[in-house]
Structures are given as structure tokens and as C-alpha cells.
Amino acid sequence: TDTFGDIPYSEALKGDASDGVLLPKYDAQKDVYTGMMAALTKVAADLATPGAVTLGSADPIYNGSPAAWQRFANTLHARMALRIINVDPAAAASELQKALNGPGGVFRSNADNAIMKWPGDGQFNNSWSDNFKTRDDHRLSQTLMNIMLANSDPRIPIYAQPTVADPTKYAGMPNGLLATQAATWFNTSSRPGAVFYPGATAYGTFGGGGASFPQAVLTYAELSFIKAEAAERGIAGLSAGQAKGFYDAAITASLNQWGVTDAAKISAFLAQPGVAYKGGVEGLKQIAVQKWIALFTDGGQAWAEWRRTCQPTTLKAGPAAAVNFIPRRFYYSTTEISANGDNLAAAIARQGPDNFGTRVYFDTKPTAAPTCQ
Numbered sequence: 001t002d003t004f005g006d007i008p009y010s011e012a013l014k015g016d017a018s019d020g021v022l023l024p025k026y027d028a029q030k031d032v033y034t035g036m037m038a039a040l041t042k043v044a045a046d047l048a049t050p051g052a053v054t055l056g057s058a059d060p061i062y063n064g065s066p067a068a069w070q071r072f073a074n075t076l077h078a079r080m081a082l083r084i085i086n087v088d089p090a091a092a093a094s095e096l097q098k099a100l101n102g103p104g105g106v107f108r109s110n111a112d113n114a115i116m117k118w119p120g121d122g123q124f125n126n127s128w129s130d131n132f133k134t135r136d137d138h139r140l141s142q143t144l145m146n147i148m149l150a151n152s153d154p155r156i157p158i159y160a161q162p163t164v165a166d167p168t169k170y171a172g173m174p175n176g177l178l179a180t181q182a183a184t185w186f187n188t189s190s191r192p193g194a195v196f197y198p199g200a201t202a203y204g205t206f207g208g209g210g211a212s213f214p215q216a217v218l219t220y221a222e223l224s225f226i227k228a229e230a231a232e233r234g235i236a237g238l239s240a241g242q243a244k245g246f247y248d249a250a251i252t253a254s255l256n257q258w259g260v261t262d263a264a265k266i267s268a269f270l271a272q273p274g275v276a277y278k279g280g281v282e283g284l285k286q287i288a289v290q291k292w293i294a295l296f297t298d299g300g301q302a303w304a305e306w307r308r309t310c311q312p313t314t315l316k317a318g319p320a321a322a323v324n325f326i327p328r329r330f331y332y333s334t335t336e337i338s339a340n341g342d343n344l345a346a347a348i349a350r351q352g353p354d355n356f357g358t359r360v361y362f363d364t365k366p367t368a369a370p371t372c373q
Helices: 029-046 066-083 089-100 127-132 142-150 179-183 220-233 240-257 263-270 280-294 299-309 335-339 341-351
Strands: 114-116 215-218
Touching: 029 066, 029 089, 066 089, 066 215, 066 220, 066 299, 089 220, 142 280, 220 240, 220 280, 240 263, 240 280, 280 299, 335 341
Parallel strands: none
Antiparallel strands: 114 215
16 A cells, blocks of 8 residues: 555455455555554454464464564554654554554564564575576665765665775665666675675675575564654654654664674764754654665665655655656556456546556645655
8 A cells, every 4th residue: 555555455355255356446545554553453452362373383474473473563553653644643643652552562672573584495585685696787776875874874884885996985876877877887886785695696696695684574673763753743652852762772773683783883873963863853854864774675665754754855766767756656557457447447536646646645745744844
């Protein structure tokens, strides 16, 4: 729903029911969010049932732990609640408080992170690593690298590799270039970090363990950023005086997640003028930018957060992009036109034209976001 807006939800996955629905209606995103948050509330309560059947070792994330999945459900609920803060602040605050106080609680540390631990056995590999086996046209975005370089971010040598032209430097490449334009940046911009690359392949020799590199699905760092924003806004039972603590904890958790554990390095980074928490609207902007950086490798969530917060402000369409703005949503699949055309047409009539410029529900009131001003 964050990608397309209105989607089949209430009637989805009912094709094999007794009254099978083969042409599900599209639900408005507002209703999808309401339905998903209600489902998560129920799930968190149901997981508390003693003796619940679990997947055990067949669960690749939490090894069948109901308590861990409870914390996941409540933390995911918190993400969704904050996502609608601009369009329905009352509901967002209420749902966020419900999530933070849900049965079983929320993430408490990085130990609770939802991580996909790829076997790296040739069949189930980290998808980035598989992609890097046969191509060498991936480079770090200039937008991301410029922000990180300006603050001497200690995650730089993990997110990226030094440039070929100057092994003492890290640099990004502009987004949205033609192939001929991008080629001029081949040696002067940074490849993704060596940790993402497999070994013993044509292009995968920049690292060695990328096939089994774990992928974060939902993290304690993100939850702490959510709490920091809620505190600065004074909602969900939190107060502005708590914002800095949550913000520092969020950045620390992200650094730890990416292997930066040196206390001196962490303290130095938190003291950087562009990082040290300022509070107020400026603080909210800092939270948004640092959260965006911490979501590296989770492009869908980073994009959704940018649409919600307008941060970082330096994000822009490239010179050869299909449109001269950052898309607000994606086009619906063309297969839907033939498979479920009438319901798709009704969704488009309600939501707006099926193009990159139509805003999804949570993104329809940008002026309500203090970080967009």
C-alpha cells in the first residue's frame, strides 16, 4: 500500500473460500492502515496465549518465539501509526500509544531486531550479493554520501568502498543518469560496501561473505527514532525532554547494528555539530535524516519516510529521470488492467490518476509536517 496506495485488502486472498472472491475490490489506503493496525493489535494479544503452536526452527527470523513475534507486531504497529501522523494526528497518537504499550512490549535492544539470516548456500542468498555477481554498475548515491561525509559518519566504510581513483576517498554518484553519463563516475564514486559482495566471481571479488549477509526487516534503531519523534511531538505518553535520549539511542543502535561499537567513535559522532540533537522542529528534521540513513538497504521504507517528512531536503530527481520529481507512488501493474480492471478503475477514480505524481493517503497533507516547512 505504501508503494501503490489503494490495494485489495479486505477481499484479498479469498479465492479459495466457499464464496471465493476472484476479483477483490481495492480498499482505500486509510482503511488498509486501519485494518492492518487492528490485525496487529489482535495478533499481539493472540501470541500471549499459552501453548500456542509455533513454527519452531522453520521460522527463519525468531526460531518460533511467540514473545519475539509479539514485540515485532507491536513495533510494526508503531511504524504504521507514525506513518499517518500528518493526515490523522489523533489516530496516529492513539495507535502509537497502543502499540508502545501492547502486550509483550516492543523491541528493547538490537537483540530483538527482525533479521533475515540468509544461508548463503547458493539457493537462498542475500539478493544484493546475487545481483553483484554479474554486474558492476552499482554506486552509492551522492545524496546519501554527502550527508554522511559532512558528519564524518563512522558507517561510511561499511556502507561503501573507497573510490578506485583515490583509495583515500569516498564519494557518491548523482541519481538518475544515462548510462553514458554514469560511466564517467565509474572510478570516482564508491561501490557499496565490501560486506555485500560475494567472492570468487567476476565482479564479486570486492568482498567475500555477501551471500550470507543478513538483511534487517525491522530494527530497534527504527523504533527508537519513532519514540524520539513521538517524544518531541509530546504524544503517546512521551515528553520532549525524552527526545534526545531516544535519538541518541537510535543512532547508537544503528551504529552497533552495522558493526560500529567503539564508544569513543560513537560519542564523537553524536557530538558532531550536524548530529548533536537540537530539539524542536530542527530536532524533528535531525530525527528524520538520521532515520533515513539508518534505513540503508530498506529502500521502500526510506522512500516512505522521505514522503512523510520531506527529509533530507537534498533528495531530487536526476537529470535523466523519467519525471522531474521524486515519485509519490508507483504505477499499478499492467496485469491488473486485464485481471481486475473494473475494480482497478474504481480505485483510480477514487485515489487519482495512475501516475508517479498522485499522492497516497498518508502523503496527502505535506504542509501538516513541520519538517516539510
